[in-house]
Every structure is written in C-alpha cells, then in structure tokens.
Amino acid sequence: MGQFIARRLMQTLGMLFLLSILLFGLVNLAPGGPLAGYGQSRHILPARAEILKRQFGLDKPLALQYLIWLVGNDWMRVDADGDGAPESLGSRKGILRGDFGFSFRTRQPVLVEISQRLWNTIYLMSVTLLVSLGVAIPIGVISAARQYSFFDILVTTFSFAGQAVPDFWLGLILILIFYGWLVNPFTGEPLLPAGGMYSLEARFVVWDRVKHLILPVTAGALGWIAWYSRFMRSSMLDVIHQDYLRTARAKGANQRIVLFRHALRNALIPLVTLFALDLPYIFGGAVFIETIFAWPGMGRLYYQAATQRDYPLLVAILIIGAGLMILSNLLADLLYAYLDPRIRYN
C-alpha cells in the first residue's frame, strides 16, 4: 500500500512538472507574449517595452526563463532598472518555493490574491455540495427502492433535465423570477438579492447571508443533485438485489432498516469516491455561478484574470487546481480500497 501511494505521488510530481512546462510554453507562445496583459495598455512605447522586457527577464533564453520561474532568481544578478546591465540580486523565489509572482492587474502577490477569494468560494461550494448531497442521497435511495414507481420516473426525468440545464441559463432565469418578478409583500423590495455575498446595511445578519446564498446555491446545486441522485440510484440498485439484503429481510428486519442501514452503507461507497473526485471544485469554484451572481470567489477571479490575460494568476490557479485534481484522484482510489476490502492495489 505504501509503495502504491509513493509511486502515485511520484507520478503526480512528474505530471505537474510536464504541466508546468506546457503552461509556461503556452503563455510564452501567446501573441503579445507573457506581458500582453501587463498594464492594460496595448501601446507601450517600444523603448519602454525593451526596458520592461529586461526588468522581467524576458530577454533571456526560454530555458533559463523557465528555470527562473521554477526556482527563482535570488541566486543571480538581474537587471532591475532595465538599463541593460545586471546589477543586483533578484528577488523572485520561484514557484517551487511558493512564489507565483505578482498579479498584473492588482500588483499584489498571486497567493495573496488567491487567499482573499478562496474562503468565499469554499463557503459557497461547500454549502452547494452539502445541499446537493442532502437532497440527492434520499432521492436516489427512495427512487431505487421503488424502482419504476411514479416517484422513480419523476426523479429519473428530473435528473435528465437537471443535467441538461446549463447553469448560466438557470442562474439568469432564477434572477429573473426571484429578483425581477417576485416581490417581498412586506417591504416591496425584490424577493431575493440578485448577487453579492451580503448587504452592508442588513439588520438580520444571518438571514441576510442566507438570502444571498439561496439563488447561487440553487443554480449551482441543481446539476449536482441530478448527477448525484442518478448515481446514487444506480449504485443502490446494484446493492439492493444482493443476497445479504434478502437474508436480512428474511430474518425479519424491517424494510427501512434494511434500506438505510444495510443497503445504503454499501451503496454509498462509490458515491464517496465520486465525491472525493469532485473536491477540487471546492477550490476552483463555479465560474458561471460566481460570474452571474457577482460572487467574489475563485471562479470569478479566474474569469477576470482570463479577460485581462493576467498570466501569473491564471497559471497559479491552474497549477494548484491540477495538483488538487491529481491528489483527489489518489484520495478517491485510496478511499475506495479502504471502504471496500475486496479491492487491492499493488
């Protein structure tokens, strides 16, 4: 087992290394070069552009640039004032030491920028995922227990529809209904806010927070509910016809206990691993939901960075995101082996 984990971790490192080369190449091959998004202005004077290039070390060969990007340049002399003669030690530490550089847009360190947004996304996504699981698991169990009943057909149809609704459209429609059309009968204001995380002059802080959560969570959760409930149903159906359940029923356990104690535990195993695979979304956030509902999280940050081609920020989010995806894959495999003793890795 230890060997298995060690090998997978080595592969992870290798893959991240390759990915870093790919991303570095992509950004440098991009039209306008890595500075395309720097300073908003497209028409930097040529002389100024030369100075900028030297200041950012872009006059060096690509391989050296990549090395600097990885390990930093505090071991070599750099041309900080851009006059063509290197004079002082560099200050970059490189991504291997956690220095992802500065955002072009705000001139803040990338990691500071990320940390300001990360909690908002974790807040939104964990509520969304918890709500999804809370709705999807019971729906899936009941739907499997009463296979082909009216309820089951309703749930299956819903899950097809839920997976087909684009969340950016759902978001707009929800805003239209709950912000545009429905009115709070007591105050005359729109029933629910159209965006943001909270209002500044709210009297009931908790209720205000909840109000701001309802629409983004609904828009975000529908797809997840459809997906998880469909998965839950089929994994429950796999379990439900097995002999040990018939035995439990034959020995007199009542149906509810059999379903929720004996069957659900085994049926949850695939769902747990699926959930582990979805964990990186808690980091990456939901680009559409956050953009539509003006939610200051990672997804919106990424969208803004892409619009302005803020490469340091984009690359950092992608590398961290990919690392988390690989780790969550490993976690899913390990969880599966742990929860289902029939599975062995070697």
Place this chain on the structure above:
Amino acid sequence: MRAESMSQNPDPTPPDALLSSPAAPVPRFTTARGPGRVAFIWRRFRKHPGAIGGLLVLCLLTLAVLLADLSPYDANASNMAERLQPPTWRHPMGTDALGRDLLTRVLHGGRVSLAVGLIVVVISLGMGVPVGVIAGFYGGRIDGFLMRITDMFLSLPSFMVLILISAILREVEAPFFKKNNILTIGLVIGLLGWMTFARLVRAIFLTLREMDYITASRCLGASSLTIVTSHILPNAIGPIIVEATLELGYAIIEESGLSFLGFGIQPPTPSWGNLLSSAQEHFLKYPWLAIFPGLMIFLTIISVNYIGDGLRDAFDPYKVLTKVGEV
C-alpha cells in the same frame, strides 16, 4: 436477444463443421456489421421513448437550423425601428437591442453550436480512438506511455484550461482560425476531450485481445491490422457511438459556456452562448432575450442525452429492455 448480439462468439459452429469439405458453407459472423445489426440496434433503440423523443427533437432542430436562411430576416442587419419587441407572430421570439429577429439569430446560432459539436466529436474520435487502439493492442511500455499522457490531460481542470487557451486564441488571426471562429473553438474543445475515447477503446481492446477468437485468427495468419479492424473494432463500435453522442452534448454545453463568458464565438456571429451573454444587460426588462437561447441549449442537450441513453441500452447485450425510462 442475448444469443443474437453475442454472435461474435468465437465458435458458433461445432469444430467438426470446420473440418468438413471446403464447399460446405461455414457460417460467418455477419451480425457484427451490416444491415442486420443496424436493424437489430434500431429495434432495441425504438423501445426507449425518451430516446425516440430526443431523436425527433434533434432532427427537427437540425432541420430548422439548416433551413435558417429561409427566414425573411437578416441575422446581422439591425433594424432600429423594431428594437426590443416582445414575441409576436412576426417575431416569434421577439427582437434584440438592435432590432434583429431573435428566432433568426437563434437558428443561426444553432448552426454554430451544432457545427462546433460535430467538429469536437470528429477531432476527439480521431485522436482518442487511435491512441486507445495502439495502447490497448500493443500494451506494455507503449500503453504505459500513452496512458500517462491521457492521465495528464484528464487531470487538467479542463474548463479552466479551455478558458485560458481561448482567451489567448481570441487575439490570433491565422488563415483558418480567425478570432475564435467555429473551427478554432471546435479544435480546442476537441483537443481537451479525446481522453474518454482513448480510455474506452483501450479498455475494450485489453479485454478482447485476450479472447480465444483473436488467438484463433492470429493462428490462421491474420495480420495485426486485420485483427484490429475486422475483429476488435466492430465490437467496440457500440460504446464508441454512445460516448460520441454524449461528447456531442458536452461540446455544445462547453461551447455555449465559453461564448457566454466571451471567450468563445465572437459577436456578431450569433451562438447560443453569446446570445445569452448579450441578453444579460437587458433581460430583466426583456426576458425573451434570455429565455429562448437557453431553452434551445436545454432542448438540444436533453435530446442528445436521451439518445445516448437509448443507444447505450440498445448496444448493451445484457440489458433486458422491459420498463420505461430506465436510467
């Protein structure tokens, strides 16, 4: 039912039949290809009401989209006298902020979405199937190498990479790839979507290449190419078609998402995504601008998903088709 679809079974004839005179007709495994199999799949597919409904809707949509030029309105010419009109008989979906007929634009947008979807399917099939065939058939180091690459692509947060690449390409003006046109977007989504096919085909090849009938045909002197093309691939067709259908749906969603964010198809060329995106400014007062393009995406995706589901059931020899609406 099971016997029929499993008829690629290596030895349907008793061994001594093979030893009899060469003139004696040796049964060939005809149901693997040809009209018999198509009819067989169709008969099973027909039993899935959702799939039939989906097929109907998708055919109608495709027809409408292909006939979009019959519309009396120009998709891109503005008409300020008729701006922001609600749906009427003259403009069944209303008009937008420049007075353009929304139905016409939605149909033209549908062309874009379906075209991108098809390009994506072709590209990801063209990349994924060969990778899967080579990895699954040869195994060993080649397999290991190809699968590491596949894993690497799979570990990318794909929509984010899509955003990054198309944000970069938005500035590019190459001969065929002007500013994120249909081809560019299709290519980019396809380059990030071939992995499922590679994995699927590889898995099928790994199982099938160990089977006795493959060994038998190798003993009879069949070349690797013959074995791959006429003995293994026909058995992989079903799952590949199912996956391709689902991929069509993903591609359409991804294209419209990209265009919604402004990284996909660039206006004035309409696409369902950028129609929704431009609706954002006005949709509280003029809701039809947001309702119809999204409804089209929804209809297309749900049809495609139902078709995929029906095909999956139809191709699955172990599936007993009795009840309605099985997931």
